[in-house]
Amino acid sequence: MSGTVVIGLDVGGTSTRAAAVALDGTRLGTGRGGGGNPTSHGADAAARELLTALRGALTDVDPARVRAGTIGLAGAGRLLADPAGREAFDRAWHDAGLRCPYAVHGDALVAYASGTASPDGTVLIAGTGAIAAAVHDLRLDRVADGHGWLLGDAGSGFWLGREAVRRLLADLDSGRTPDALGRQVLTDLLGTAAVAARPRDTVDSAVQAVTRRPPVELARLAPLVVTAAVAGEPVATTLIAEAADHLVESASRIRPADADTPIVLGGGLLTGATPLAAAVREAAGRRWPEALLCSAGDGAAAAAWLAARDLPEVDDPEALHPLFLAPPP
Amino acid sequence: MSGTVVIGLDVGGTSTRAAAVALDGTRLGTGRGGGGNPTSHGADAAARELLTALRGALTDVDPARVRAGTIGLAGAGRLLADPAGREAFDRAWHDAGLRCPYAVHGDALVAYASGTASPDGTVLIAGTGAIAAAVHDLRLDRVADGHGWLLGDAGSGFWLGREAVRRLLADLDSGRTPDALGRQVLTDLLGTAAVAARPRDTVDSAVQAVTRRPPVELARLAPLVVTAAVAGEPVATTLIAEAADHLVESASRIRPADADTPIVLGGGLLTGATPLAAAVREAAGRRWPEALLCSAGDGAAAAAWLAARDLPEVDDPEALHPLFLAPPP
Numbered sequence: 046m047s048g049t050v051v052i053g054l055d056v057g058g059t060s061t062r063a064a065a066v067a068l069d070g071t072r073l074g075t076g077r078g079g080g081g082n083p084t085s086h087g088a089d090a091a092a093r094e095l096l097t098a099l100r101g102a103l104t105d106v107d108p109a110r111v112r113a114g115t116i117g118l119a120g121a122g123r124l125l126a127d128p129a130g131r132e133a134f135d136r137a138w139h140d141a142g143l144r145c146p147y148a149v150h151g152d153a154l155v156a157y158a159s160g161t162a163s164p165d166g167t168v169l170i171a172g173t174g175a176i177a178a179a180v181h182d183l184r185l186d187r188v189a190d191g192h193g194w195l196l197g198d199a200g201s202g203f204w205l206g207r208e209a210v211r212r213l214l215a216d217l218d219s220g221r222t223p224d225a226l227g228r229q230v231l232t233d234l235l236g237t238a239a240v241a242a243r244p245r246d247t248v249d250s251a252v253q254a255v256t257r258r259p260p261v262e263l264a265r266l267a268p269l270v271v272t273a274a275v276a277g278e279p280v281a282t283t284l285i286a287e288a289a290d291h292l293v294e295s296a297s298r299i300r301p302a303d304a305d306t307p308i309v310l311g312g313g314l315l316t317g318a319t320p321l322a323a324a325v326r327e328a329a330g331r332r333w334p335e336a337l338l339c340s341a342g343d344g345a346a347a348a349a350w351l352a353a354r355d356l357p358e359v360d361d362p363e364a365l366h367p368l369f370l371a372p373p374p
Numbered sequence: 375m376s377g378t379v380v381i382g383l384d385v386g387g388t389s390t391r392a393a394a395v396a397l398d399g400t401r402l403g404t405g406r407g408g409g410g411n412p413t414s415h416g417a418d419a420a421a422r423e424l425l426t427a428l429r430g431a432l433t434d435v436d437p438a439r440v441r442a443g444t445i446g447l448a449g450a451g452r453l454l455a456d457p458a459g460r461e462a463f464d465r466a467w468h469d470a471g472l473r474c475p476y477a478v479h480g481d482a483l484v485a486y487a488s489g490t491a492s493p494d495g496t497v498l499i500a501g502t503g504a505i506a507a508a509v510h511d512l513r514l515d516r517v518a519d520g521h522g523w524l525l526g527d528a529g530s531g532f533w534l535g536r537e538a539v540r541r542l543l544a545d546l547d548s549g550r551t552p553d554a555l556g557r558q559v560l561t562d563l564l565g566t567a568a569v570a571a572r573p574r575d576t577v578d579s580a581v582q583a584v585t586r587r588p589p590v591e592l593a594r595l596a597p598l599v600v601t602a603a604v605a606g607e608p609v610a611t612t613l614i615a616e617a618a619d620h621l622v623e624s625a626s627r628i629r630p631a632d633a634d635t636p637i638v639l640g641g642g643l644l645t646g647a648t649p650l651a652a653a654v655r656e657a658a659g660r661r662w663p664e665a666l667l668c669s670a671g672d673g674a675a676a677a678a679w680l681a682a683r684d685l686p687e688v689d690d691p692e693a694l695h696p697l698f699l700a701p702p703p
Contacts, residue, residue, distance in 0.1 A: 188574055189547040192581050195589055196539055210525055218518040218627040245517055252521050260524055298547040 049358065050110040052102060052143070053348025054095065055155055056081040056118035058173075063098035064345035065106045068353060070368025075345065076101020083130045084120045092133035099141035102345075108142030113352040115148045117155030117344060124149055150351065152344070153178045153311075154185045159347035160309030160339035162366035167300045169292055169329075170341075171321060172312035173264040175201035177296040183351070189298035194261050200291035200321075202314055206266030208284050210234075210255060217244045217251075226273040226281050230266055267314065274320040282320075289324035293332055304333055311341030342370050378687065379439040381431060381472070382677025383424065384484055385410040385447035387502075392427035393674035394435045397682060399697025404674065405430020412459045413449045421462035428470035431674075437471030442681040444477045446484030446673060453478055479680065481673070482507045482640075483514045488676035489638030489668035491695035496629045497670075498621055498658075500650060501641035502593040504530035506625040512680065518627035523590050529620030529650075531643055535595030537613050539563075539584060546573045546580075555602040555610050559595055596643065603649040611649075618653035622661055633662055640670030671699050 048067055055062045061081035065074040078094030078101075080086055086094070095116075103111075116134070124130045138147060157168035157180050169177045175198045176191030194203040213227040217240065223231060228238035231247070234254040241247045255263065273281030292315075296308070308329055314321045317340060326338050350369040354362040377396055384391045390410035394403040407423030407430075409415055415423070424445075432440075445463070453459045467476060486497035486509045498506045504527045505520030523532040542556040546569065552560060557567035560576070563583040570576045584592065602610030621644075625637070637658055644651045646669060655667050679698040683691040 187547075187549070188577075190543075192540075192543055192577070193585065196536065196543060196581055196584060207525065211521075214519075214521055214525060215627060218516075218624070220516070248517075248521070252525055255525060256522065295547070298544060 048110065049112045049356065050106055051349045051352040051356070052099070052111050052114040052147075053155075053345045053350070053352055054098060054114070054116045054118075055152070055344030055348055056091070056095065056116060057152070057344075058082050058085060058119070061094045061098040062345040063102035064343070064349050065102040065111065066346060066349040066353070066369055068356075068359065068365070070365065070371065072346070073106045074102040074104055076103070082119055083124055083127070083133070088127070088130040088133040091130075092137040095134060096137040096140055099137065099143070103141060109144070111143055112145050113147070113356055114138070114143065114145060115150060115155075115348040115352040117150050117152045117348045117351075119152045121149045121151040148352065148355075150348070151178075151185050153188075154180065154183070155344045155348050155351065156311035156341045157309045158183065158351050159342040159344050159370060160311065161307040161337075162350075162363040163307050166306040166308060167296055167304070167336075168309045168311060168341075169296050169315065169325065170310075170312040171201050171288070171292055171314040171325075173202045173261060174198040175204070175292060175295065175312075177292070177299055179299045183354070187299040190295040194263075199295060200288035202264035202267035203261055204291065205270045205284055205288055205314075206263035208287070209266050209270050209281075210251065210263065212280055212284070214248055214251065217248045220244060224278065224280055225276075226269060226278055229269045229273070233266060233269065271314070271320055285320050285324050286328075288321055289328045292321075292325055293328040296329070297332065300333070302332070305335035307337045307339050308333070309339045309341055316341050346370055377439065378441045378685065379435055380678045380681040380685070381428070381440050381443040381476075382484075382674045382679070382681055383427060383443070383445045383447075384481070384673030384677055385420070385424065385445060386481070386673075387411050387414060387448070390423045390427040391674040392431035393672070393678050394431040394440065395675060395678040395682070395698055397685075397688065397694070399694065399700065401675070402435045403431040403433050405432070411448055412453055412456070412462070417456070417459040417462040420459075421466040424463060425466040425469055428466065428472070432470060438473070440472055441474050442476070442685055443467070443472065443474060444479060444484075444677040444681040446479050446481045446677045446680075448481045450478045450480045477681065477684075479677070480507075480514050482517075483509065483512070484673050484677050484680065485640035485670045486638045487512065487680050488671040488673050488699060489640065490636040490666075491679075491692040492636050495635040495637060496625055496633070496665075497638045497640060498625050498644065498654065499639075499641035499670075500530050500617070500621055500643040500654075502531045502590060503527040504533070504621060504624065504641070506621070506628055508628045512683070516628040519624040523592075528624060529617035531593035531596035532590055533620065534599045534613055534617055534643075535592035537616070538595050538599050538610075539580065539592065541609055541613070543577055543580065546577045549573065553607065553609055554605075555598060555607055558598045558602070562595060562598065600643070600649055614649050614653050615657075617650055618657045621650075621654055622657040625658070626661065629662070631661070634664035636666045636668050637662070638668045638670055645670050675699055 061078035063076040076098040078097035081094035083091040179186040390407035392405040405427040407426035410423035412420040508515040
């Protein structure tokens with residue numbers, strides 16, 4: 046089989062995904078590696094995962110057919126500014142048999158492109174952290190939040206987890222029996238939902254259980270909030286609504302009040318039919334009634350689409366988007 | 375000179391203060407040592423500072439005249455549960471020539487007793503952290519907040535500093551020029567108030583400047599907020615009002631809505647005529663219109679008063695309170 050192939054990579058903190066795609070959108074191969082972020086894993090370890098993912102995607106594809114590639118990763122700017130990191134990535138690319146150039150973009154741009162072909166719009170991402178970015182001509186423009194758990198990430202998984210603990214502690218301080226969400230948080234932290242005869246002892250134990258771990262691990266409690274919100278628990282529903290308001294507020298820092306461009310919702314807490322996505326759709330719909338709200342899709346396919354756009358044989362990149370981003374049959 | 379003497383110690387994270395007081399309230403001596411908290415400094419180092427402060431207070435007093443003593447410190451419960459810590463304190467007490475027993479109380483109780491002689495009431499403290507406690511029969515009863523910077527300390531110096539940075543980052547995200555408070559925060563963090571051509575670069579630098587230090591050091595920015603509030607800057611005034619609401623909410627967890635007992639305001643941000651104390655007085659006055667709001671005074675003198683209360687020759691401990699806590703002439 047001949048014909049031009051493009052390759053896309055979505056490099057995340059816990060997994061690296063690659064897709065080799067023909068220009069008619071046919072998925073020729075996919076590959077997967079472990080977390081490949083050079084900032085958190087080191088350049089060489091990240092490059093190894095990149096190579097694993099690339100080799101998977103190229104199992105049934107002649108690398109000489111690949112004409113363009115795009116790598117999406119968090120902190121793309123740091124990689125580009127780091128000669129050692131860039132060299133490790135070049136080497137992985139070469140070791141996979143690839144001879145074409147590749148572009149590096151922020152993961153937020155790839156998430157955006159996985160939800161829409163529109164050159165201008167907004168992407169709003171909530172996972173462990175939270176960030177909003179304006180996209181202009183399919184480039185990241187201004188960014189809001191993404192300030193990390195200590196100073197920002199308002200409405201993120203970290204934020205939801207921390208707030209769930211704070212509500213629990215307020216209940217214990219007040220002498221109230223923890224609600225169902227609070228009992229689940231207690232069980233996660235202490236292995237039991239039982240409150241000590243002196244509730245302050247339970248408060249102290251819970252605080253110590255949290256502070257023994259890295260703070261960002263509070264994000265691990267976010268799924269408890271999501272599940273409780275699905276079950277209709279009032280405190281969880283309130284926390285989800287507050288998180289949505291924070292996320293929309295962050296987006297409003299970089300999105301004009303009269304914008305009618307698409308908004309793509311990405312990250313583990315906003316992709317698909319999650320309670321937080323529903324709450325953000327509602328809050329964003331109130332603020333920007335003209336906006337189309339899209340869900341992020343396959344990041345590796347979106348990266349491949351971004352690579353295809355610049356090929357001379359591609360006349361109408363927007364027409365390719367539904368072919369690349371259609372869910373595999 | 376003869377007659378009974380009591381001794382009080384106020385052990386804090388940055389200084390240890392001792393006062394030797396006659397039963398008519400005459401201050402016979404005062405002493406000062408460095409930070410003496412056994413939890414943060416280690417038991418032996420803490421005991422050394424205790425001894426320094428004690429020797430200062432006893433310079434002109436025969437230790438045999440001292441009949442009772444009280445030590446107030448944060449984490450009093452931990453000291454009492456720690457045989458090595460207790461032994462180090464016993465040794466310092468003995469090395470100072472003291473042969474009477476001493477009691478150990480939480481610093482919150484000593485702060486409370488420095489503001490009122492009433493056996494029942496509430497103490498609300500905001501310094502680097504924040505805590506509220508109910509006092510019953512001059513013993514600490516239920517406690518609210520004091521959960522540390524990651525999960526609580528709402529309305530504290532840490533909280534004010536973090537919120538000041540968050541407002542600055544929101545302004546930079548939005549493309550707004552930082553206000554006067556924001557410029558002072560920027561100068562503290564980066565050595566200049568100038569915003570880069572790409573404001574995101576300033577955002578990244580500011581976030582890095584904060585995350586390079588221990589998080590609790592954000593409390594160092596609180597005085598900037600206080601000064602800006604005194605100058606009438608609107609964002610600072612809003613932050614002070616929000617901090618006051620948080621503090622009053624914490625107190626409401628452990629103080630009944632119809633309580634008419636005194637509320638003592640303590641800690642660096644609430645002692646004296648500070649903007650936060652004024653805001654808390656206003657917010658607490660709305661919630662508990664019958665409450666007398668008092669400012670915390672001399673902790674070492676209050677500890678000495680607590681020690682005097684239990685002596686057989688003291689018939690009316692409340693009558694002693696104004697004598698012990700009157701400002702020195």
